[in-house]
Amino acid sequence: MSTPRYIVNTDLDATLLDHDTYSWQPAAEAIGMLKERGIPLILNSSKTLAEMQELAGELGLNHPLVCENGAFIAFPRSGEFEEEYIREHFTNVEVDDAYILCHLGISRDQFIGAMNTLREENEDYQFLGYADWSVEQVAEHTGLPIEKAELSKARKGTEPIHWHGSEEAFEEFEQELRLRKLKCVAGGRFIHISGLSDKAHGMQALSELYGKRSAEMVVTIALGDSPNDLGMLSAADIAVVIPNKVALEPSAHEVIKATLHGPAGWNASIKSILER
Numbered sequence: 705m706s707t708p709r710y711i712v713n714t715d716l717d718a719t720l721l722d723h724d725t726y727s728w729q730p731a732a733e734a735i736g737m738l739k740e741r742g743i744p745l746i747l748n749s750s751k752t753l754a755e756m757q758e759l760a761g762e763l764g765l766n767h768p769l770v771c772e773n774g775a776f777i778a779f780p781r782s783g784e785f786e787e788e789y790i791r792e793h794f795t796n797v798e799v800d801d802a803y804i805l806c807h808l809g810i811s812r813d814q815f816i817g818a819m820n821t822l823r824e825e826n827e828d829y830q831f832l833g834y835a836d837w838s839v840e841q842v843a844e845h846t847g848l849p850i851e852k853a854e855l856s857k858a859r860k861g862t863e864p865i866h867w868h869g870s871e872e873a874f875e876e877f878e879q880e881l882r883l884r885k886l887k888c889v890a891g892g893r894f895i896h897i898s899g900l901s902d903k904a905h906g907m908q909a910l911s912e913l914y915g916k917r918s919a920e921m922v923v924t925i926a927l928g929d930s931p932n933d934l935g936m937l938s939a940a941d942i943a944v945v946i947p948n949k950v951a952l953e954p955s956a957h958e959v960i961k962a963t964l965h966g967p968a969g970w971n972a973s974i975k976s977i978l979e980r
């Protein structure tokens with residue numbers, strides 16, 4: 705039996721990165737094994753491209769990145785996929801110096817105007833968000849240092865807001881957004897407005913692209929620790945659940961529950977799959 709073509713998709717915080725120290729070092733051995741075997745390691749996170757870029761560089765990865773909870777895929781222009789090939793597969797494409805950005809839904813640039821119009825036209829829709837704030841204000845609202853706040857403010861797919869109106873008004877606002885193919889997801893500090901795609905869509909779009917280029921059967925592995933990873937884990941062929949507060953029960957074909965937290969659990973689980 706030939707080995708399948710593995711594609712690994714991973715969440716970052718509390719999965720590949722230690723919850724407290726943000727270190728990925730305990731996973732270094734398994735990361736090395738993936739590289740040796742030419743298995744793509746896809747970082748798939750709620751973070752912005754600006755936030756993920758540095759880590760990808762540190763890890764020596766030049767694969768596509770799934771950013772801002774699946775809002776878009778960033779293909780390195782020096783990566784394994786040609787711009788022409790990418791454009792054949794995606795419609796909402798934006799090119800910058802280093803990356804080709806493929807929006808899987810409506811981009812932030814495209815929906816911020818609609819949000820502002822709704823706010824101007826209805827005095828009950830009271831909210832403030834990243835688009836209204838300076839870097840200093842983002843730092844204040846997130847607790848991030850200024851240089852990190854700057855990376856967090858470089859958003860392309862999602863808009864975090866604070867709602868200041870009534871609950872009824874929010875329900876109405878959410879309805880208006882839904883009509884515009886936008887969604888609201890409540891997070892710890894903010895409500896996140898975005899297009900309709902998620903981490904699973906990003907993962908699946910990439911597995912399809914890699915699959916088209918591969919003679920072998922593609923087997924998608926996903927690793928995650930929290931409810932916003934559940935869709936991605938369930939859509940994978942092999943789901944690796946990294947233990948955290950909420951016990952996840954993904955519906956993937958095969959589920960591996962890591963016993964160790966964060967990158968140590970990541971390391972052991974990936975090794976166990978590769979050593980089969």
Ligand SMILES: [Mg+2]
Nearest residue numbers: 715717718929
């Ligand atoms: Mg996480």
